[in-house]
Amino acid sequence: MIQSTSHRQNILPPAIGSSTLATVENEPDVFSEQEMHILEVVKDKYA
Amino acid sequence: MKEHSLEILKILTETPGVSGFESPIRKVLANYLSPLSSEIKTDKLGSLVAIKEGTSVGPKIMLASHMDEVGFMVTQITGEGFIKFQALGGWWNQVLLDQRLEILTSGDRVIGVIGAKAPHILTSEELRQPVKMKSMFIDVGSTSKEETEKIGIKPGDPVVPYSPFMLCKNSKTFMAKALDDRAGCAMLVELFQRISRGEHPNTVYGVMTVQEEVGLRGANTSVDVVKPDLALVVDVTVATDTPGISDNEAPTKTYLGKGPVIGFYDASMIPHIPFRDLVIKTAQENNIPFQVEVMAGGGTDAGKIHLFREGVPSVVIGIPVRYIHDHVGLAHLDDYQHAVELLFALVKKINTETLRELEDIL
Ligand SMILES: [Zn+2]
Numbered sequence: 001m002i003q004s005t006s007h008r009q010n011i012l013p014p015a016i017g018s019s020t021l022a023t024v025e026n027e028p029d030v031f032s033e034q035e036m037h038i039l040e041v042v043k044d045k046y047a
Numbered sequence: 048m049k050e051h052s053l054e055i056l057k058i059l060t061e062t063p064g065v066s067g068f069e070s071p072i073r074k075v076l077a078n079y080l081s082p083l084s085s086e087i088k089t090d091k092l093g094s095l096v097a098i099k100e101g102t103s104v105g106p107k108i109m110l111a112s113h114m115d116e117v118g119f120m121v122t123q124i125t126g127e128g129f130i131k132f133q134a135l136g137g138w139w140n141q142v143l144l145d146q147r148l149e150i151l152t153s154g155d156r157v158i159g160v161i162g163a164k165a166p167h168i169l170t171s172e173e174l175r176q177p178v179k180m181k182s183m184f185i186d187v188g189s190t191s192k193e194e195t196e197k198i199g200i201k202p203g204d205p206v207v208p209y210s211p212f213m214l215c216k217n218s219k220t221f222m223a224k225a226l227d228d229r230a231g232c233a234m235l236v237e238l239f240q241r242i243s244r245g246e247h248p249n250t251v252y253g254v255m256t257v258q259e260e261v262g263l264r265g266a267n268t269s270v271d272v273v274k275p276d277l278a279l280v281v282d283v284t285v286a287t288d289t290p291g292i293s294d295n296e297a298p299t300k301t302y303l304g305k306g307p308v309i310g311f312y313d314a315s316m317i318p319h320i321p322f323r324d325l326v327i328k329t330a331q332e333n334n335i336p337f338q339v340e341v342m343a344g345g346g347t348d349a350g351k352i353h354l355f356r357e358g359v360p361s362v363v364i365g366i367p368v369r370y371i372h373d374h375v376g377l378a379h380l381d382d383y384q385h386a387v388e389l390l391f392a393l394v395k396k397i398n399t400e401t402l403r404e405l406e407d408i409l
Contacts, residue, residue, distance in 0.1 A: 002136075003345060
């Protein structure tokens with residue numbers, strides 16, 4: 001997000017609030033073996 | 048899943064890439080996205096475009112996050128070996144003094160600190176005044192100009208905050224530099240990891256833009272590569288749940304841990320209302336918590352993207368981060384993972400019929 005001091009104006013908050021919290025349990029693992037290998041390479045390079 | 052998210056966030060936030068000097072982070076992102084994309088390319092300024100075709104060529108959905116981070120550039124080495132700098136992106140001078148920075152020379156990465164006068168020698172007048180950035184300098188420990196030059200530091204070298212990634216004691220909140228907008232880049236990488244295993248009724252263009260923090264410049268050029276039907280801009284926003292922020296300063300409070308944030312207004316865009324409402328409906332249908340935001344003093348890449356050609360219906364989705372544009376930002380893992388959920392649900396849902404409905408505004 002860029003910081004901007006232009007176009008400032010007063011505006012009322014919208015009427016919609018946040019909904020209730022959901023959970024993110026039972027998610028599958030998102031990295032394949034190949035992807036983990038890339039992670040290792042990247043880590044070495046920028047460690 | 049948590050460990051994987053933390054690992055990717057650590058790698059992406061610790062890799063340097065200030066505005067205009069994005070090469071290191073671009074390589075890391077390309078490494079992640081290449082095996083997950085049908086095609087990967089860049090525009091001529093360096094924004095990365097990863098294409099993942101689904102079961103239909105259209106609609107073309109541009110998902111954009113910016114890869115650059117706020118930082119600095121060396122402008123001058125003083126006669127005594129101190130380093131003067133130019134800010135790249137929006138910094139408040141009060142967060143700079145006594146912070147450690149890394150100068151990326153063509154050889155080594157050199158750690159320095161922004162020097163500050165000891166209070167003992169400040170006048171009572173100086174004690175009351177914030178220090179101007181113009182009078183600040185980076186100290187790498189040199190005792191002469193020759194010594195600083197010998198280290199390899201030159202005008203034009205990019206400078207990043209030195210700020211290792213860290214998980215807080217609650218095991219949910221994490222601290223890092225560059226969460227603006229590596230958190231968004233991480234979300235897009237995780238989204239690609241998910242869609243690479245299934246079907247989606249559209250074509251996804253994951254775009255990591257350059258030079259957002261200096262004026263949404265990469266968005267301006269990369270949108271022409273994609274020519275999108277719809278755009279979801281994934282960027283962080285200011286968490287306003289810390290002490291001393293009034294309702295006037297933040298008419299819509301955003302809290303760590305209360306869900307991704309859907310932008311209702313910022314200085315660069317008012318979202319496309321039917322598309323905004325589709326995002327809200329999708330979150331509700333999937334039991335994904337969300338917050339909404341009005342941010343008068345900020346903008347995102349959507350500010351450029353939605354004005355492309357005859358207009359691109361666009362919405363900003365992000366997560367709240369405490370202390371953005373600082374050495375250390377704080378964000379919450381639940382918000383991050385819920386944002387990935389929401390993006391995934393949208394990409395699974397949007398098809399040619401959805402686009403027709405969104406475009407039918409008469
Ligand atoms: Zn920013």
